[in-house]
Amino acid sequence: MYQYDDHDRRIIIERAQQFRGQVARRLSGEITEEEFKPLRLQNGLYMQLHAYMLRVAIPYGLLSSTQVRRLADIARKYDRGYAHLTTRQNIQYNWPKLGDVPSILDDLADVEMHAVQTSGNCVRNITSDPFAGIAPDELEDPRPYCEIMRQWSTFHPEFANLPRKFKIAVTGTPGEDRAAVRFHDIGIRIVENAAKERGFEVLVGGGMGRTPHIGAVIREFLPKRHLLSYMESILRVYNLHGRRDNKFKARIKILVVALGVEEFRRRVEEDWEATKTPELELPDAEVARVTKFFAPPAYEKLPASADQLTALSLGRDRELGNWIKNNVVGHKVPGYSAVVISVKMPGVPPGDVSDTQLDAIAGVADRYSFGHVVVTHTQNLVLPDVKTSDLAKLHAELVELDLGKANVGKLTDVITCPGLDYCDLANARSIPLSLEIAERFDRIDYLNDVGDVSIKISGCINACGHHHVGNIGILGIDKRGEEFYQLMLGGSPGNDASIGKILGAALPQDAIVDAVEKVLDRYLVVRESADERFLDTVRRVGFEPFRQAVYGDALFGAAAEKGAE
Amino acid sequence: MQIIRKREITEDDFVHVPDGAPLPEGGKPIVTLARYTAERDALLARYSALGVRVPPDKLPSDIPDLARLALVALEFPKFTEGRPYSIARQLRDRHGFEGELRAVGWVLRDQLRYMERCGFDAFELKPGKPLESALEAFGELQLTYQAAADDPRPIYRRR
Structure with a gap:
């Protein structure tokens, strides 16, 4: 990966010094909070609902194990023992104190990291x-x-x-x-x-x-x-x-x-x-x-992976088999695979990782993947270069660490913004919904049956949870002081890009996950075959079957009107 | 009034003349772009050093006879105003303006370095902000990556 030269290093050190001065001038009153705001934002420092939030840049999501360990240290020392993976391949801390931030930036600069331009009206992390x-x-x-x-x-x-x-x-x-x-x-x-x-x-x-x-x-x-x-x-x-x-x-x-x-x-x-x-x-x-900095690591000459992968995915260990099918991705080098580590599991807000998990991930990256880790925009982590012959061993280690969920790209691999639990822009909470989804659908056979489907949840129209491009999108809105959710179908972020459309009238919090389940159950009935993905079915049959499933015939007229907006 | 010019604190030798106010006998007035546009020939004939004050919604092409001006003052109605940075670069790089390029309005210490890199060489700080300590801003972030008005070479031609 890219290594700083003296020029890069000094720029980041100078920036940390500059920000220390800016914080001092804010604390002394020389600059107002209004004037300080763009300065702190361009250093990744947001004022959230309860505290400051510091967003650390991870250029194109790529991290070394050394950097992952430093991120774990910072979570321990300055936060509450965890960090949060963002939808822009960055990582953020939800509880730093303003006075500590210059020291955090120094700690980051040590490992060639920074929080430059992770917010504010500027060019963000690419x-x-x-x-x-x-x-x-x-x-x-x-x-x-x-x-x-x-x-x-x-x-x-x-x-x-x-x-x-x-x-x-x-x-x-x-x-x-x-x-x-x-x-x-x-x-x-x-x-x-x-x-x-x-x-x-x-x-x-x-x-x-x-x-x-x-x-x-x-x-x-x-x-x-x-x-x-x-x-x-x-x-x-x-x-x-x-x-x-x-x-x-x-x-x-x-x-x-x-x-x-x-x-x-x-x-x-x-x-x-x-x-x-x-x-x-x-x-x-x-x-x-x-x-040159991105030159391939020293791969061994190995036989192709296909037969091993088939054997592993059809083997007696079903948990391993499902993980191979869902979390392992093809690699251009024979004998190697990429592994997506899912951090999405019941009881944990999507994207949250603890300091001990981060340390452990750095360890497995060193042992299995040339010391590299990639943050995905779906708020998971990738080990890019794992020998296919190591997959079973790696899986066993990840299971021990509570990082072995076989749900990548599946229903419970939910993307969310922080929502009203943290964010002062939000209209509604998003994390509780994702937790409910993780809980309710935590059945591997159901996940595999439903297949590839993305659920993306935003707590407000700013769309940090990318709900517009979820196959199923959920948007939190405020209706006379109550949290309601709009359900959208048909979004896709890829080459077949499309923007999801509202299915019908917004639903209260206690009904929205039921509605998701009704949509999925209807999909299982109307799909042409098990090979037809959810998105393709929605595109083929349109919204009507799903509207009926969620709103019933009686409400259909009103819901259709609303959905046409 | 004191300003910062070429990284030094100095007494301002120009005078801002609001629209409607009488023009000074001699000296170096800064008039608004509106007044300059209306009375250009007379103003240029009368003053050997004339400055024009330009709001952020105007482009260099809106300033006639640019080469005959001694000073262009670009306004920052708000410290988050970003257009004058691009206007400054266009004035320097595309139009070859060599006179004084001054930042006026809500100008703060933490913007000076960026402004300077875009071609500004004079700064009227927001009233009440200390000038002496503001000079320190020019010592921050000495190393740069981009080509700008201060150096046409990006980092890859300087490494």
């Missing part, structure tokens, strides 16, 4: 495919470009006060988007043109939040050397023309819709033609330098 570098279907590893853009966006002086936050994602697998690039302010796909040259397809204006949009292609093929100059021009047009009068209309997607993608593209291209200097061009040598 995300990618959690299987980057190992996916068999990958065209090219996107992480070197993520790292190049991480450096470019870090303390970019021109783009630190954008109209609103700005999120970029990159995928190197044109055939299978595991980074939801169509739902980012900028999405980048590494593609090959007719002349077999590699470049970038650039999408702009995707996003979730109040008004979900699927990103539009602004450039079909951008030669690699122009990556940064083109990013600058997009950001500049947005910075100059994005709305600043209403924070709910300030994201780039609103500008792209208002101008129309043609006019937006024209403005970008006009700026780009005038500002793409030779200096800005990305030299091959720099790409090569950064790419």
Whole structure:
């Protein structure tokens, strides 16, 4: 993985020092809380309902075991013994004290980590495919470009006060988007043109939040050397023309819709033609330098995995078999597999990991996966490089650690935002729903029968739980002071991107998980075969069977009216 | 009034002239873009050093005869205002403006370094904010990654 040189290291140390001074000036009253807010936000420090929250950047989700151990230390020393994996491949602490934050940043800087630009109206942590570098279907590893853009966006002086936050994602697998690039302010796909040259397809204006949009292609093929100059021009047009009068209309997607993608593209291209200097061009040598850091580890020469995987998944140990089927992912190197460690289990809010689990994960990463761990946007962890012959042993260890759940991509692998339990924006709690789902459907046969289905829960329309792209999306709303939930179906973040639609009238908390169960039971009845995924069934049969299942015939008229909104 | 110019505290030799107020006999006035647009020829003929104050919703192309101005003051109605950073870069990089580029309005110490990197070289801090300690901001974050108005080379041409 990327190793800091002296330049990178000093920047992060200087930043930690700078923030110590900013905190001191806030505590002395030299700057007001209002003036301090953007400063602390660009250091990942939010004011939550009960306390500060510190969000630590994990560039493209990749961690070394040393970093994982440091994250465990911080959870122990400054928090309540746990940390929370976020939907942007970051990690956050929910209970740090303001006075401790500069010391936490020092501890992070020690292991080449920071909290820079994890919030605020700036370019945020750049995300990618959690299987980057190992996916068999990958065209090219996107992480070197993520790292190049991480450096470019870090303390970019021109783009630190954008109209609103700005999120970029990159995928190197044109055939299978595991980074939801169509739902980012900028999405980048590494593609090959007719002349077999590699470049970038650039999408702009995707996003979730109040008004979900699927990103539009602004450039079909951008030669690699122009990556940064083109990013600058997009950001500049947005910075100059994005709305600043209403924070709910300030994201780039609103500008792209208002101008129309043609006019937006024209403005970008006009700026780009005038500002793409030779200096800005990305030299091959720099790409090569950064790419070297992501060179494959010292894989052994091993026979292909297929037979072993079949034997393991059909073996007598059913628990292991299910885990192999659900949590193990193909690897481009023969004899190796990627393992998704599910942290989703009954009784634990999705994404929460304890300090002892983090330490243990660092240990298994060292023993089984070249010391690397990846955070996924589905709030789980990946061990990217496990020998297939080690899988049974690894599984046994994970079960001991309470990390052996075989539910990846299944019903109980729920994504949620922190919701009203932590967040002062939320209208409703989301964690209790996910706990109820985890509890109620904790039956492996049922999970396997229902198959691949994603449930995503947001506690408010800001959509941090990505409910728009859940196959089943749940949105918390406030109805005269009571928590209600809207049920949405049909969302997908991938190459077949779609935005879920509301099924019917919002439901109270005690009815929403029942409704999910009714939807799933109806799916089991109406699907063409066990091979037809939930999403495909919804797309084929439409909403009517599910409306009837949830609302019954009597309510159908009213529900349909509401659902058509 | 004191300002920061080229990283030093100095007495301001320009005078802001609000719309409707009488113009000074001589000296270096800063007039609004509206007034400048209306009375450009007379103003340029009368003053050898003229400054224009530009609100954040205007672009460099809205400022005629840019090369004849001694100073452009970009307004920050709020400290979170971000447009002047891009306007400053355009003035310096695309339009080759070489006069004084001044940040005025709700200008705070923690923005100075970013402003300077975008091409600002003079700063009127928000009234009441200390100038002396604000100079320390220029010593923070010395190392950079990007090309900006201060250096056209990104880090990969400097490593």
